Amino acid sequence: MAKESFDKEIQFLRMLALTTGAYSRQQFAERLGISVHTFDKTLRKLKEIASSVHDSAAGTPGEDPDRELGGMLRYNHYETSDPMLMFLFRAKSLKETEIDRLSLLLGELNGRSMTAAELLDSCCSGLPADAAMPDEKTIRSDLKYLEEVGVIRKVNSGRPARYQLHDDLIRELSAEELQELYDYVDCMANTQLPSVQGYLLRDSLKSVLKQHQTGRDATEPFLYKYHYHSRILDEAHLYPLFGAIAERRTVSFIYFSPKSRRSYASRNTNPLFERKAKGLSERILPLRVVYDHQYGRWYLLGHNTRQGIMIFRMEGLTDLVLGEPVEEERFSKHLAELEAATANSWLVDTGRQVLVKARFYNPEVPPNQPNFVKERVQQQGQWGVITEEGEDSFLYEITVNGPYEIKPWLRSFGSSCEVLEPAQLRREFIAEWKEIQRGYEPV
């Protein structure tokens, strides 16, 4: 059987999460490059998973079917901190018989060790009489799989091998310790990268805690503000890429650039997720993954013999396949090139270095109140330095690759920031503020 790919589901959910409610079924399907029929099928599947994972996700009957799931993906920060797109990672297809068998095996191995033969016996008596009975080969391959993912382990060294559930982490902890662990996992999954493994563990711990909780105990005490929810979708590619980087292997994929080309923009099409026949086949040596906190987006940085250093947005990656390993020497050489080229990237720009100088104006606050402008410059200004401090303002300097990636950040300070150098950037700021001003002129 061909390896199941989740590219379609990932693109589907990303589009749904980002454009919540914007499109009709027809428009949505067109933009994804799929048929309306496939749209309906995918939506049905995702809804089934979502409603089985979250009880509240059933949706209101009678609503537009495509807007229903969209509505569910709208989040209310003050109601829940459950990561709403996590159910994607529950989407691996499985036959009902396999679900029955694997659940039964894990149930048998809960708290005691058994051999494959013993498991076969209890499996046959545990399954409904009309179910197809598994043979020993199937049981052995199930055990092999469960051992590989680390859910069970061998408890003896002799033969026949005896297996048991590998759940010490849960079993050995007191209820209070489990609660402490849950809180820590919740905090780390929400504040650190990567997070999906943490969210999966969080789900498991939550189900254990539920067993001895009542009423208020179950209250979630934590909220996380200003999260980019769709960031976890791209983590789907993260582990294969980390694997490839660790083993110095090349990867190939079909890339759909999220930026549209002018010729298409003028044709009145939606540039977002334009699919079909526009994907480019790429093969690179992956070197590093970068997460951009400003937008909650991921980048893949790699090297290709023809074009040198290449940068891709993770959301455009589909059909990712791992290739052959290269020599360590080649990998190190390109990694060093990449490090040199991106040492001064605000994000990932490898353009020419430029010195940016800006004057920041202190806010008019009482003397004992914090200077929030300076605090933010210090917290977010990366390697830039404050070179001069006056009573009303201070000077900030930074050398970056090209002025374009830092521009939005400088602009976000509004009138608290005046760009001094380069002159071209200063002119652009003046022109842009004029344009913004025109946008708000009374009509």
Add this chain to the structure above:
Amino acid sequence: MSLFEKIFNYGILSRLQENGIVPVTTHERSWLKTMLQHPTAADAFTPDTLKKLRLLLSGSDAPQLSGMLQEKAGSMEKQVYHPFIRQLRSLIRSGQGIRISYRIKDGSLHEEQRGYPYKLEYSMVKREWYLLWYRFRPRSFMATKLDNIISVSGIPLEAEQAETYAATVRKLLDSRRRQAVIEVVPEFNNELSRILYAFSCFDKSVAYEESSDTYQIRISYLADESEYVLLKIRFLGKRVRVVQNTHLQTRMRETAAKALARYGITGPDADADTEQSV
């Protein structure tokens, strides 16, 4: 191992949960082991529990991702897990009240105030923790940095009282909800993806008008978040325009005038206020 494993399948998940079985995979253990290496782990567990956890994970690998994964343009991490969290989250879970001493922005001390703790909130922008609570006298909804708390202890509350306070806070939060409609200037539709990403940290919905090829993003936020909404709008510059919300429109007009004044270009709105703290 991929993140799409059979063992994570939703059918298996619900079956195992019914039977109280909790599968933990190698990768989840590795993830946890890596996270326990963070110095903040010492704030989250008693030394004994931490030792026990590390022992339980001694057979797992903790992959070093530092060379492969780089985070850019975020706020410097001030804190991850604050020492006060353990105590506060038990108070919140048990529905108790609090007696709290804390400092406010200007440094002055407020001692022994009583109130109801609602939630602990972490801001991904400020990278620090706040306690959201309802102060009894004078009545007020508060957001206090955990770093500014001097001391806190629990006071008993009847379950009914706690529920009343929780309802009061929810009502208050609701009454502070604001809406704004932000339009993507059609000329910049080719940047739609990043514009939508930038607003994806808010509760939002999008409307698309096919005839004019125009996207409008309706966001919902709390009144005290206006400054952060404005920051995002300024961040995107001329690509977006507030089309509904007078307060934001006025502020943007003032900001543009004042910013131009910095460059020596003056106009009627040049005397307006500077940006506020978010």
